[in-house]
Amino acid sequence: MWQLLYNRKVIDLAVQLLMLIVIVSMVFYFAINAAENMGAAGITTGFEFLFDKAGYDISYSLLDYDPRTDSNLDAWLVGSVNTVVFAILAIILTTAMSLLLALMRLSSNWLLSGLAYTLVEYVRNVPILIHIFVWYAAALALPSVKQAISFGEVVFLSNRGLMLPSLECNYLAWESVSLAAMLCLGGWLVRVKLSSKIWRLAAYFMVLVAAFASIEMISITGAVIVYPELRGFNFQGGMVLPPEFLTLLIAVSSYSAAHGSEVVRGSILAVSKGQTEAAQAMGASTHLIMRKVIIPQALRSIIPPMTSVYINVTKAAALGSVIGFMDIMGTIGGSSLNITGQAIECIMIVMVTYTVLNLCLAFLMGRLNRNVQLKER
Amino acid sequence: MITQITAVASTQAKRPVVRKSARDYLYIIRRNLFNSPVDTIVTLAISALLITYIPLILDWLYFSAVFSGATRAACNPSAACWIPIINFMDYYIYGPFPIDQRWRVDTSFVLGLLAFPLLFSQRMPQKIILMYIFLLPLVLWALLKGGVFLSDISTTALGGMTLTFFLGIIAMCLSLPVAIILALGRRSRLPIIRWVCSGYIELVRAVPVLTFLFMASLMLQLFLPGGVTIDVLFRILFVLVFVSAAYKAEIIRGAIQAIPSGQIEASYAMGCGYWKTMAYIVMPQALRNSVPALITNFIGLFKETTLVMILGLLEVMGVVRATFENAEWIGMHVEGMVLVSFFFFAICFSIAQYGAHLERRIKRTKY
Numbered sequence: 001m002w003q004l005l006y007n008r009k010v011i012d013l014a015v016q017l018l019m020l021i022v023i024v025s026m027v028f029y030f031a032i033n034a035a036e037n038m039g040a041a042g043i044t045t046g047f048e049f050l051f052d053k054a055g056y057d058i059s060y061s062l063l064d065y066d067p068r069t070d071s072n073l074d075a076w077l078v079g080s081v082n083t084v085v086f087a088i089l090a091i092i093l094t095t096a097m098s099l100l101l102a103l104m105r106l107s108s109n110w111l112l113s114g115l116a117y118t119l120v121e122y123v124r125n126v127p128i129l130i131h132i133f134v135w136y137a138a139a140l141a142l143p144s145v146k147q148a149i150s151f152g153e154v155v156f157l158s159n160r161g162l163m164l165p166s167l168e169c170n171y172l173a174w175e176s177v178s179l180a181a182m183l184c185l186g187g188w189l190v191r192v193k194l195s196s197k198i199w200r201l202a203a204y205f206m207v208l209v210a211a212f213a214s215i216e217m218i219s220i221t222g223a224v225i226v227y228p229e230l231r232g233f234n235f236q237g238g239m240v241l242p243p244e245f246l247t248l249l250i251a252v253s254s255y256s257a258a259h260g261s262e263v264v265r266g267s268i269l270a271v272s273k274g275q276t277e278a279a280q281a282m283g284a285s286t287h288l289i290m291r292k293v294i295i296p297q298a299l300r301s302i303i304p305p306m307t308s309v310y311i312n313v314t315k316a317a318a319l320g321s322v323i324g325f326m327d328i329m330g331t332i333g334g335s336s337l338n339i340t341g342q343a344i345e346c347i348m349i350v351m352v353t354y355t356v357l358n359l360c361l362a363f364l365m366g367r368l369n370r371n372v373q374l375k376e377r
Numbered sequence: 378m379i380t381q382i383t384a385v386a387s388t389q390a391k392r393p394v395v396r397k398s399a400r401d402y403l404y405i406i407r408r409n410l411f412n413s414p415v416d417t418i419v420t421l422a423i424s425a426l427l428i429t430y431i432p433l434i435l436d437w438l439y440f441s442a443v444f445s446g447a448t449r450a451a452c453n454p455s456a457a458c459w460i461p462i463i464n465f466m467d468y469y470i471y472g473p474f475p476i477d478q479r480w481r482v483d484t485s486f487v488l489g490l491l492a493f494p495l496l497f498s499q500r501m502p503q504k505i506i507l508m509y510i511f512l513l514p515l516v517l518w519a520l521l522k523g524g525v526f527l528s529d530i531s532t533t534a535l536g537g538m539t540l541t542f543f544l545g546i547i548a549m550c551l552s553l554p555v556a557i558i559l560a561l562g563r564r565s566r567l568p569i570i571r572w573v574c575s576g577y578i579e580l581v582r583a584v585p586v587l588t589f590l591f592m593a594s595l596m597l598q599l600f601l602p603g604g605v606t607i608d609v610l611f612r613i614l615f616v617l618v619f620v621s622a623a624y625k626a627e628i629i630r631g632a633i634q635a636i637p638s639g640q641i642e643a644s645y646a647m648g649c650g651y652w653k654t655m656a657y658i659v660m661p662q663a664l665r666n667s668v669p670a671l672i673t674n675f676i677g678l679f680k681e682t683t684l685v686m687i688l689g690l691l692e693v694m695g696v697v698r699a700t701f702e703n704a705e706w707i708g709m710h711v712e713g714m715v716l717v718s719f720f721f722f723a724i725c726f727s728i729a730q731y732g733a734h735l736e737r738r739i740k741r742t743k744y
Contacts, residue, residue, distance in 0.1 A: 016569040030600040111423040125725035126718045127680035318585040343596045358583040
């Protein structure tokens with residue numbers, strides 16, 4: 001009997017059981033309290049509120065959204081799409097800017113590397129909230145619509161945001177384009193898994209068909225490029241990126257690029273010097289050495305830390321709530337929560353959405369990482 | 378071993394010193410600034426940029442700026458106006474802290490600053506360092522919040538740089554032990570403990586801190602029995618500690634994994650149990666090696682404390698913005714933002730430099 005106390009397996013099991021009991025009882029305790037408190041406050045529970053009318057406006061939405069008819073679920077969708085679009089644009093900008101800053105910092109030109117050093121160190125060591133406030137003040141100080149800064153009469157910048165030309169076409173065409181894009185992504189993801197050549201060819205063929213079909217769709221339905229035009233007090237036509245979105249995009253991507261550039265610089269410096277010297281001995285130009293020798297090897301150590309920079313970019317979309325850009329945190333975790341009072345459900349949805357988004361991002365980056373890793377045979 | 382190293386050091390010291398002539402300097406300048414036509418163009422363009430803008434910026438910041446006066450009328454509209462900043466400086470540092478109690482803030486600033494050379498020093502015995510880590514938050518809490526020996530200060534009286542330091546340093550110290558437990562839990566051989574710890578770490582790292590802060594300010598009341606309220610400061614500290622512990626746990630886990638498994642096996646072979654091995658073999662090395670990354674993490678945490686402004690606590694950015702809602706100085710946010718960004722830059726940059734110095738030292742001491 002006493003021997004049981006010294007048996008490792010028994011101790012292990014007991015410790016784990018104890019932990020499980022503690023966690024489960026804590027969860028129960030909190031759940032009972034929550035049920036009591038919500039009952040007292042007259043808050044309903046459950047996820048039915050998702051189908052009720054949202055009743056609040058979303059300042060910037062890429063999907064059609066009408067607060068009078070659309071539900072909280074639609075608001076969540078709008079918020080998620082805002083987050084995803086923001087994340088994609090910000091990740092592209094971050095990557096480009098980190099590469100640029102890292103190369104500037106590594107330049108043999110003292111002035112150029114000094115400038116990059118100052119910029120990176122300044123931006124890195126100041127909280128992102130300050131960046132957002134400063135860029136927002138700058139965006140609101142832009143000239144009014146009447147005196148908008150014009151870039152070749154196609155793109156306009158004013159305190160109402162950035163006006164871009166847009167591609168206007170039938171709903172059906174958009175559907176097929178997005179379907180084709182999804183097929184392409186799917187084909188790219190499964191192409192390694194497909195072992196037989198015929199299946200792989202079939203996958204490529206399907207992607208091709210989808211691409212052709214969508215191009216056909218666009219030409220049949222008649223797509224037109226609409227340029228923004230000043231009419232009355234505002235621009236008509238085209239696409240508008242409002243100042244809140246622009247501010248957040250620039251603030252977040254410059255802040256992350258300052259962090260990212262250190263990652264890139266460290267990885268480039270970590271590529272052994274013998275590689276560069278060998279390439280120089282072969283007569284390769286600096287540009288060619290960078291492109292063919294250094295960058296492919298540096299990528300191996302860039303991608304894992306860059307993934308966490310990208311995840312931070314995605315999470316930073318939540319900071320848009322300070323200037324009125326609504327992402328998941330602003331829609332379902334903000335206004336919906338305040339109106340319905342169903343805090344637990346709303347925060348749960350927010351957490352699940354962010355976790356899923358970031359897991360997808362981590363999965364894609366993991367894929368990319370496996371592709372660039374050294375293949376040892 | 379040591380004699381060899383000193384021998385190497387002395388040969389390095391005896392390297393003949395070559396005086397550089399003017400021609401050498403000219404060559405260095407040419408090589409680093411005018412190496413190729415493109416280089417020359419870049420150099421000229423950047424110099425032109427700097428020559429046009431730096432005088433303008435300096436003029437705005439200092440030469441045309443107004444430093445003394447009483448009202449807004451004394452300001453120069455085309456340059457910075459530092460009058461409100463100078464007048465309110467005490468408020469920015471101490472917040473609404475009672476004036477006769479300010480010595481408590483001063484003492485805690487000194488204790489907090491003392492932490493850095495002490496915490497990350499390698500000559501200090503680790504026992505003293507760990508004691509300091511555990512005691513510092515308690516002492517800071519007793520000094521700033523009071524309640525035990527000193528009079529109690531309400532949460533609304535904490536603000537400005539005091540609150541920023543308070544949150545940053547207490548969260549840093551308290552999250553370290555939590556992070557060590559999480560890191561060990563994630564590497565545990567017991568599956569349930571491993572799953573719980575990994576799940577917690579991954580969830581916290583995937584969700585913005587803002588969500589947790591909102592949770593603490595809106596939702597926590599729901600989970601407590603009716604009538605129980607927890608001070609908002611305590612709730613925010615709780616969130617900062619448990620969120621940053623998840624990030625620190627990953628840093629420490631990396632450092633633990635970097636320790637050769639032979640050491641752990643050797644320790645087991647000597648008859649040490651799990652806890653002894655961890656406490657005397659693994660953790661001393663892992664913690665020492667993770668110091669640079671932990672310092673970077675601390676900088677991130679320190680910058681993240683600005684987020685509590687969204688919840689209505691007046692940390693340094695909150696107090697600065699509050700002064701410019703004042704009718705007299707309304708709309709002078711630029712000067713305020715310059716001050717706050719300089720404040721954060723000065724602190725974070727110097728801590729980062731210190732971290733880089735430690736990293737170099739750790740690399741040097743590895744044989």
